[in-house]
Amino acid sequence: xxxxxxxxxxxxxxxxxxxxxxxxxxxxxxxxxxxxxxxxxxxxxxxxxxxxxxxxxxxxxxxxxxxxxxxxxxxxxxxxxxxxxxxxxxxxxxxxxxxxxxxxxxxxxxxxxxxxxxxxxxxxxxxxxxxxxxxxxxxxxxxxxxxxxxxxxxxxxxxxxxxxxxxxxxxxxxxxxxxxxxxxxxxxxxxxxxxxxxxxxxxxxxxxxxxxxxxxxxxxxxxxxxxxxxxxxxxxxxxxxxxxxxxxxxxxxxxxxxxxxxxxxxxxxxxxxxxxxxxxxxxxxxxxxxxxxxxxxxxxxxxxxxxxxxxxxxxxxxxxxxxxxxxxxxxxxxxxxxxxxxxxxxxxxxxxxxxxxxxxxxxxxxxxxxxxxxxxxxxxxxxxxxxxxxxxxxxxxxxxxxxxxxxxxxxxxxxxxxxxxxxxxxxxxxxxxxxxxxxxxxxxxxxxxxxxxxxxxxxxxxxxxxxxxxxxxxxxxxxxxxxxxxxxxxxxxxxxxxxxxxxxxxxxxxxxxxxxxxxxxxxxxxxxxxxxxxxxxxxxxxxxxxxxxxxxxxxxxxxxxxxxxxxxxxxxxxxxxxxxxxxxxxxxxxxxxxxxxxxxxxxxxxxxxxxxxxxxxxxxxxxxxxxxxxxxxxxxxxxxxxxxxxxxxxxxxxxxxxxxxxxxxxxxxxxxxxxxxxxxxxxxxxxxxxxxxxxxxxxxxxxxxxxxxxxxxxxxxxxxxxxxxxxxxxxxxxxxxxxxxxxxxxxxxxxxxxxxxxxxxxxxxxxxxxxxxxx
Numbered sequence: 001x002x003x004x005x006x007x008x009x010x011x012x013x014x015x016x017x018x019x020x021x022x023x024x025x026x027x028x029x030x031x032x033x034x035x036x037x038x039x040x041x042x043x044x045x046x047x048x049x050x051x052x053x054x055x056x057x058x059x060x061x062x063x064x065x066x067x068x069x070x071x072x073x074x075x076x077x078x079x080x081x082x083x084x085x086x087x088x089x090x091x092x093x094x095x096x097x098x099x100x101x102x103x104x105x106x107x108x109x110x111x112x113x114x115x116x117x118x119x120x121x122x123x124x125x126x127x128x129x130x131x132x133x134x135x136x137x138x139x140x141x142x143x144x145x146x147x148x149x150x151x152x153x154x155x156x157x158x159x160x161x162x163x164x165x166x167x168x169x170x171x172x173x174x175x176x177x178x179x180x181x182x183x184x185x186x187x188x189x190x191x192x193x194x195x196x197x198x199x200x201x202x203x204x205x206x207x208x209x210x211x212x213x214x215x216x217x218x219x220x221x222x223x224x225x226x227x228x229x230x231x232x233x234x235x236x237x238x239x240x241x242x243x244x245x246x247x248x249x250x251x252x253x254x255x256x257x258x259x260x261x262x263x264x265x266x267x268x269x270x271x272x273x274x275x276x277x278x279x280x281x282x283x284x285x286x287x288x289x290x291x292x293x294x295x296x297x298x299x300x301x302x303x304x305x306x307x308x309x310x311x312x313x314x315x316x317x318x319x320x321x322x323x324x325x326x327x328x329x330x331x332x333x334x335x336x337x338x339x340x341x342x343x344x345x346x347x348x349x350x351x352x353x354x355x356x357x358x359x360x361x362x363x364x365x366x367x368x369x370x371x372x373x374x375x376x377x378x379x380x381x382x383x384x385x386x387x388x389x390x391x392x393x394x395x396x397x398x399x400x401x402x403x404x405x406x407x408x409x410x411x412x413x414x415x416x417x418x419x420x421x422x423x424x425x426x427x428x429x430x431x432x433x434x435x436x437x438x439x440x441x442x443x444x445x446x447x448x449x450x451x452x453x454x455x456x457x458x459x460x461x462x463x464x465x466x467x468x469x470x471x472x473x474x475x476x477x478x479x480x481x482x483x484x485x486x487x488x489x490x491x492x493x494x495x496x497x498x499x500x501x502x503x504x505x506x507x508x509x510x511x512x513x514x515x516x517x518x519x520x521x522x523x524x525x526x527x528x529x530x531x532x533x534x535x536x537x538x539x540x541x542x543x544x545x546x547x548x549x550x551x552x553x554x555x556x557x558x559x560x561x562x563x564x565x566x567x568x569x570x571x572x573x574x575x576x577x578x579x580x581x582x583x584x585x586x587x588x589x590x591x592x593x594x595x596x597x598x599x600x601x602x603x604x605x606x607x608x609x610x611x612x613x614x615x616x617x618x619x620x621x622x623x624x625x626x627x628x629x630x631x632x633x634x635x636x637x638x639x640x641x642x643x644x645x646x647x648x649x650x651x652x653x654x655x656x657x658x659x660x661x662x663x664x665x666x667x668x669x670x671x672x673x674x675x676x677x678x679x680x681x682x683x684x685x686x687x688x689x690x691x692x693x694x695x696x697x698x699x700x701x702x703x704x705x706x707x708x709x710x711x712x713x714x715x716x717x718x719x720x721x722x723x724x725x726x727x728x729x730x731x732x733x734x735x736x737x738x739x740x741x742x743x744x745x746x747x748x749x750x751x752x753x754x755x756x757x758x759x760x761x762x763x764x765x766x767x768x769x770x771x772x773x774x775x
Contacts, residue, residue, distance in 0.1 A: 024220045026091040028065040030099040032057040048073030064360035070200045125570040125584040126204030137680045137692045139719035139739045144193045152619030152636040153203035155674045158760045163669045166615025166642025169214020174221045177350040177367045180411045188315040188344045195293040197222045204568045205528040208478040208494030214534045224263040240770030245272030263295040276760035277320035278330040289315040304355040313346040330759035331389045338383040345374040367415040377405040381445035385461045402445035409438045432476040438538040440468045451548045466543040472502030490516045500535035506561035508533035522574045534562040541606040555652035560592040581622040588615045609649025615642040630687045635677035642670035666702045673699040694719040715748040726772040735772040
């Protein structure tokens with residue numbers, strides 16, 4: 001196996017003279033003709049998403065725009081003595097938009113819509129882009145998770161966790177670099193949305209370059225786009241306040257230092273309603289978060305750039321409690337004054353070296369990266385052991401177990417890829433290497449010496465500790481090609497090999513293939529098949545089970561990697577220049593589904609495998625923009641059925657009948673119907689003013705995990721945003737926004753404590769007012 005890895009790496013790095021493609025970029029290319037003849041020297045400009053790219057057609061009439069980040073653009077052409085042409089187009093990651101430009105000596109300006117995402121060589125379904133204008137006007141733009149949940153196939157679960165196509169776990173990438181999934185039970189988000197320029201979300205049709213971890217969806221995040229800094233300095237300061245004790249402040253600065261572009265953001269926020277609480281009126285629920293983000297981009301030799309990202313985050317959350325023994329929704333009762341707190345630390349850095357070829361048909365990319373995370377749960381042990389919940393058999397109150405936990409993980413990795421485009425093919429090969437080291441220390445507190453209610457009570461409590469340390473690695477090697485035999489048909493095929501080590505190891509070869517057929521200029525029919533592999537996290541609670549008397553001896557470690565098979569087929573349609581939509585059918589089958597449950601009656605979450613899992617459904621997306629007013633809207637809908645069966649890993653956590661049960665039951669995060677949409681109206685000078693109304697409907701989650709069809713009530717919420725964008729450049733006018741989440745103050749039950757989840761009630765009306773001053 002080592003020889004295989006060495007040979008693969010040697011083959012990859014022997015191609016360093018051949019350019020490669022960045023994971024978040026596409027390419028726009030074609031031929032310019034004048035009355036049918038190829039024409040050189042035509043000035044071409046590609047503008048959109050705050051960036052402008054320029055080039056000229058060569059001696060053969062050909063042109064190429066390389067490294068174009070995903071988003072919406074307008075391509076314009078100009079040649080003296082001919083008519084100007086303008087084309088509206090959309091670019092997706094790894095797409096090749098082929099656009100020939102016919103010029104005429106007639107003096108007529110023509111604007112044409114070309115949907116690069118809906119063409120045969122694009123990504124018509126399972127891919128959505130949320131640009132900077134959309135993000136700026138959403139009422140829920142203070143939360144990255146809430147933003148991600150606006151696309152089809154993703155539902156909003158407890159603690160705002162996005163669940164994609166029935167399964168936990170999203171793959172995140174920032175500026176083309178991977179972000180490894182951290183340990184479970186963290187509440188803070190991967191990046192502050194105020195640091196985000198635009199987002200591309202893939203819920204299916206995953207190219208071979210993605211894999212190795214849980215892949216319900218892939219979220220590509222761009223922080224600051226190349227070529228977006230047009231002045232020597234720009235900046236802004238934002239401050240805001242709201243109900244529920246909210247206060248926010250952020251500083252954004254961008255400047256040029258010679259050839260170097262520097263972007264810096266610092267953000268801080270506080271609220272008295274941080275987490276979904278077990279009661280309608282939250283108790284002990286303060287949270288505060290602070291983060292800093294730095295990005296630097298500079299030319300680095302001919303046709304090359306070097307970028308550096310650094311992120312530092314700190315967050316702390318009080319754990320909300322219920323003190324009412326008669327509460328109908330939460331059986332867990334804490335004593336007043338219980339003070340459990342979780343603190344989270346996260347640092348991330350990457351270098352991104354990218355080199356473009358002389359002909360512009362590819363880019364070489366090399367990205368070393370590093371991440372460290374620490375999650376410290378500081379339990380109030382003396383009060384935690386006085387908390388109670390009813391025994392499921394006798395109904396008598398049983399004392400809970402207190403927990404203090406400190407988990408630290410460091411990750412280091414390297415990504416490299418090579419891409420090359422020709423007339424019919426766009427191939428890419430790459431490798432992802434990573435290494436993780438985890439240390440964990442846990443202290444458990446019990447009311448009695450046996451930790452099960454049968455022993456003698458000890459004052460103030462009985463404590464015992466465990467420690468764990470483990471290293472693991474992941475290797476992913478892939479090759480893929482986008483073959484376009486004609487403008488009507490495109491085939492995106494590839495293969496990926498994943499290998500992981502840790503407490504357990506595994507590997508898999510995963511073929512993937514997608515076919516797009518464009519029978520006409522407005523429709524694309526899409527088919528996809530793919531296999532996925534996900535390594536389990538480096539977490540082990542076997543010793544904890546022993547010391548808490550839940551296990552008589554140390555159990556065998558039987559956690560396994562998850563293996564998925566995914567199918568989808570759909571059709572997209574362009575109704576007009578400003579209106580597009582798609583419908584997509586998906587089916588995911590999985591073995592050894594990775595999930596989490598509570599360990600005994602502690603707040604500690606433990607990873608386990610469901611023996612089987614499946615999710616089948618249909619997703620729909622419509623979105624439109626008024627070309628005359630700038631108003632925009634979207635509507636997303638998902639109908640699905642996520643189920644699981646049996647237990648195949650961490651079996652010691654479950655009674656024998658649950659392990660052997662082969663019947664299909666609803667997953668705890670299964671929501672049959674999910675709808676969300678938004679409408680944004682723009683008005684005033686330069687359309688700087690906006691008003692957005694957003695809504696979400698959910699049909700309710702199961703009452704219990706894998707135990708019958710009972711459902712919690714449905715919910716329908718509305719959110720509102722009103723504001724004005726701050727001035728830019730010489731315009732120093734103030735900006736402001738008023739965001740109202742859950743406008744009608746409709747609180748609903750998300751989950752009820754059932755051994756897998758704690759009780760969680762949604763937040764009520766949340767009002768935040770912010771003012772932004774350009775600097």
